[in-house]
Amino acid sequence: MSDSSSWPFSLVRRAGGLVFLSGEIPVADDGTIPEGIAAQTDLTFKLIGETLAEEGLSLADVVSCMVHLADKADFAEYNAAYRKHFKDPLPVRTTVQAQMIADVKIEITVVAAART
Template sequence: MTAPALPFSKLRQARGLVFLSGEMPFADDGGIPEGIAAQTALVLRRIGATLATVGLGLDDVVQVAVHLVDGADFAAFNAEYRQHFRDPLPVRTTVVASLLAPGARLEVTVTAAQPD
């Protein structure tokens, strides 16, 4: 896992929980895909890859916080989001944020639980 350029940890573990910093839709080449569905898919794939570094996956996610730039993206975001999570779904908070990185339409952070 590459250390972030900013002063925060990408992932922290504490008492059986795994906390991830916010993930934005930056591709490996630094570009950002067009549209909320493609950006959501990329963000959730990247979150899954980060969780895999500690032996977890999206099925272990118990809480999700989402920041959308545009509330009009809510339905399309939900449609893509639902393709990545199975029941029981994580609890979730979704807010509209006015400012993210240029071109990014969302930022997502999660908390996962280690298996009992």
């Protein structure tokens, strides 16, 4: 995300032993958006992983995912791409179809368990 000081929300919050991340969309540092749901899913998780690393965490610490898909026809391909990013025990997950405010196919929000 660009300069986070201009956004009216926190990008990361810690509370009650959990780390909450705001929704992440697949926009590369150069402003480009990859083609296709699999590439967008992979980039979104790469960006989430980078944010988690700044908190001393990784995708292995994720306990919950909320996923918004622009097109339910992308579900199977998204699901296959999603599965590559997690090992058992898998996070709980909700996936919904939603109208996006950006020209992307996916937005993902995660909650991670903070390490003690």
